[in-house]
Amino acid sequence: MESQVRRRVRRTVEASRQTILETAERYLAEEGPHGVKVQRIARDLGLTDAAIHYHFGNREGLLEALLRFSGRRFVDELTLAMEASGSPSFDLGKAARLLTDLYERRGAARLAMWLILSGWSPSGGGMLQPLVDWLHEARTRRALESGLTAPQLEDSQKLIALLSAVTFAQALSGDALLRSVGLQALPREDFLSWVTDLLEQES
Structure with missing residues (x-):
C-alpha cells in the first residue's frame, strides 16, 4: 500500500x-x-x-473545474469535427449532436445548473465561440456568393445561443419539454432536427 x-x-x-x-x-x-x-x-x-x-x-472547486474540463473537451472535439469536414461548410446538425453529448450524456447541463442554483456565477466565456466562427464564416460565404450583404456577427451569435439553449433545456428536462405541449410521441432527436432545419433557414 x-x-x-x-x-x-x-x-x-x-x-x-x-x-x-x-x-x-x-x-x-x-x-x-x-x-x-x-x-x-x-x-x-x-x-x-x-x-x-x-x-x-473543496468539492465546489472540483465541480467548477469539472465543468471547465468538460467545456475544454467539447472545444477540442468541435475543432476536430471542423477539421474533419474537409471544407468550410457548416453542419448545424453535427453541432447540435456535439452540444447534446456535452450537456446530456456527460451531464454538463445538470452540473452547470446545480452550480448556478448553489450561487455560483461563471467567470469565463467564449466556449461556443469556435461554433459561432464556423457558422458565421459559412453564412458570410453563402451571402457573398449570392451577391447579398454579409450577415452580422451578432446574428450568428444569437443562432448558436438559441441552439445551445434548446439542447441545454432538453438535457435538463428530457421528454418533459415536448410533453408539456402535447408532443408525447415525438422523439427528442426529431424535435432537435426540426430546430436545426429552422435555424438553417435563418442562416
Whole structure:
C-alpha cells in the first residue's frame, strides 16, 4: 500500500488533476452532480481526500473545474469535427449532436445548473465561440456568393445561443419539454432536427 502511494505521489500535478477529473466526469455522466463525491473518487484512485482538496480546494472547486474540463473537451472535439469536414461548410446538425453529448450524456447541463442554483456565477466565456466562427464564416460565404450583404456577427451569435439553449433545456428536462405541449410521441432527436432545419433557414 505504501509503495502504491509513493508511486502516485510521483505523478505530475497536471497528470493527477487529469485523472481525478476523468473519474469525476464518469460519475457525473452516470449519476449527476450528486454522484461526484470527493471520498469515492479518492477511494477509486487510492488517494486521500486531502490529496483531492490539494488540487481543487473543496468539492465546489472540483465541480467548477469539472465543468471547465468538460467545456475544454467539447472545444477540442468541435475543432476536430471542423477539421474533419474537409471544407468550410457548416453542419448545424453535427453541432447540435456535439452540444447534446456535452450537456446530456456527460451531464454538463445538470452540473452547470446545480452550480448556478448553489450561487455560483461563471467567470469565463467564449466556449461556443469556435461554433459561432464556423457558422458565421459559412453564412458570410453563402451571402457573398449570392451577391447579398454579409450577415452580422451578432446574428450568428444569437443562432448558436438559441441552439445551445434548446439542447441545454432538453438535457435538463428530457421528454418533459415536448410533453408539456402535447408532443408525447415525438422523439427528442426529431424535435432537435426540426430546430436545426429552422435555424438553417435563418442562416
